[in-house]
Amino acid sequence: MAEVEDKLKDYEIIREGEAEILQLKKNAVFFNPVQALAASGLRSLRYACEVDGLGKVVALDIDKASIECCKRNIKFNGASATSKVEAHVADARVYMLTHPKEFDVVDIDPYGSPSVFLDSAVQAVADGGLLMCTATDMAVLCGTNGEVCYSKYGSYPTKGKYCHEMALRILLASIESHANRYKRYIVPVLSVFMDFYVRVFVRVFTSASEIKNTPLKLSYIYQCVGCDSFHLQCLGRTISKNSTVKHAPAIGPVVPQECSDCGKKFNVGGPIWSAPIHDQDWVVSTLAGVKSMKDRYPAYDKITSVLTTVSEELHDAPLFFSLHNIAGTVKCMSPSLVMFRSAVLNAGYRISSTHVNPLGVKSDAPWDVIWDIMRCWVKNHPIKEQPHDSPGTAILSKSPTLEVDFSRAVAALSKAQMKKVKRFLPNPERHWGPKVRAGRKITSKHVSLLGPEAINSILNGAVSHEDGNGAALDKPAPEPEGIKDDEPSTKRQKTGDDEEANEP
Incomplete structure (x- = not known):
């Protein structure tokens, strides 16, 4: 017993759910490198410890040190984990390709883009199985690097307030594209944007006839560069004749050369997934199940807030706009x-919130109705004169064709809002967000990611469990004036010759 305690003195025990892992005390935290999908094995162990009726869990990692850590944690969790979890040093892409349709669930959660794993992942899932995929490269998916997004996912993003939902739909379209190559298709179960990443849960099926309907689930986006109007152009359509259904290209475009609301041009993006991104029945059922087992979920508030908001979304209204x-x-x-x-409900249309943005609004109302509501609102709340060439001036110059009724509608508040259910929770801590990729040096440039206290402790050589992130540390000598960048100054220092040259 003393020998075991002596071996464990260099480790600290980290518990998540019903699984425990050993972490070297000198390390700040554990992390998932882009090439290592299993890392410490924590998620695999949680599956083994918390999911009933599980056969086996295969944990893959291309890094030998990570697999050694994973195997150590498997043993630490006892015989139950040892009998269920297998850890292998392998390239996840190759392993999944050599085990087609073998796994009921495939979980991909890399650091950054999952694009390189999608082709093998859709082949490894059994028919009707579940593929879970996470993407953290939000700058790419949200339109900051559109050309990179196209090269990785096959879609070009447009910039708008809906960018995070668009990221979900781009990822779904990419997974569908990879699945179609093998006569397979996906059915989204749940797709969420949380914190700083998107995560999708899709079921994968095989059917050569069903993949013909894929163009009906994809659309291009026309985003006006002047106002907030956006329009979707479906890729395909069906023609029914007698008892046969024929597939044909869609008829378009759905917009003129210039925006009918403000007169500006359109940017074109996509294709994106425009079919429903959730299975509403599954979401409602899962929410009820979570509520019935509240004590089992440490993150109960977060889970219920997301699922509640998702359950209230209009499933057939792709993207959203911001009221502000x-x-x-x-x-x-x-x-x-x-x-x-x-006003929207009184006009005869549907409207809902979105889990992506507290100010986001989903509606099946056309844009001329939306702008008519704003025209009537401005009539009752006059504004200052605006430049004649601004989009707002062009919109307000037209008379509303709709008699807008702003009286309180019965369904103006959702059931969750009426019951005061928390739907959008604050971040759990300051500087919440993705940390520095493993192996990079931490300098004062990362103060926005880690916080000034963490940077000070790191640069002074005292890395705490809460503030570090497992990356390589750069430890320059501390300076009394504060933290300075370790880059050399670009300003040339004066020399004696310079001083002599400046003398009169």
Whole structure:
């Protein structure tokens, strides 16, 4: 017993759910490098310890040190984990390719883009199995690097307030594209944007006839460069004749050369997944199950808040717009969300919130109705004169064709809002977000990611468990004035010759 305790003195025990792992005390935290999908094995161990009826879990990692750590943690969790979890040093892509349709569940959670794993992942899932995929390269998916997004996912993103939902739909379209090459298709179960990443849960099926419907699930985006209007152009259509259904290209474009609302041009993006991104019945069932086992979920509040908001979304209204954004376009004070929702409902259309953005609004109302509501709102709340060539001026110059009713509608508040259910929770800690990729040096440039206290402790050689992130540390000598970048100054220092040359 004393020998075991002596071996464990260099480790600290980290518990998550019902699984425990050993972490060297000198390391700050564990992390998932882009090439290592299993890393410490924590998630694999949680599956083994918490999921009933599980046969086996295969943990893959290309890094030998990670697999050694994973095997150590498997043994630490006892005979139950040892009998269920296998750890292999292998390239996950090759392993999945050599085990087609073998796994009921495949979980991909790399650091950054999962694009290189998708082709092998869709082949490794059994028919009707579940593929879970995470992407953290949000700058790429949200339009900052559109050309990179196209090279990785086959879609070109447009910039808009809906960018995080668009990221989900680009990822789904990419998975569908990879699956179609092997006569397979996907059915999304749950797709969420959380914190700083997107994660999708899809079931994978095989059917040569069903993949013919894929063009009906994909659309291009026309995003106006002047106002917030966006329009979707489906890739395909079906023609029914007698008892046969024929597939044909879609008829378009759905927009003129210039925006009918503000007169500006359109940017074109996509294709994106425009079919539903959730299985509403599954979401409602899961939410009820989580509520019935509240004590088993340490992150109960977070889980229920996301699932509650997802359950209230309009599943057939792709993307969303921001109420503050459309008010900013016409330079007016924003109406309250309840008043705006009431106006849409009283006009005979549907409207809902979105789990992506607290100010986001989903609706099946066309854009001419949305802008008519804003025109009527501005009539009651006059604004200052705007430049004649601004999009807002062009929109307000037209008379509304709709008689807008702002009176309170019965369904203006969702059931969750009426019950005061928490839907959007604050970040769990300061400087919450993705940390530095493993192996990179930590300098004062990373203060926005880690916080000034963490940077000070790191540069002084005292790395705490809470503030570090497992990356290589750069430890320059501390300076009394504060933290300075370790890059050399670009300003040339004066020499004696310079001083003599400057003398009169």
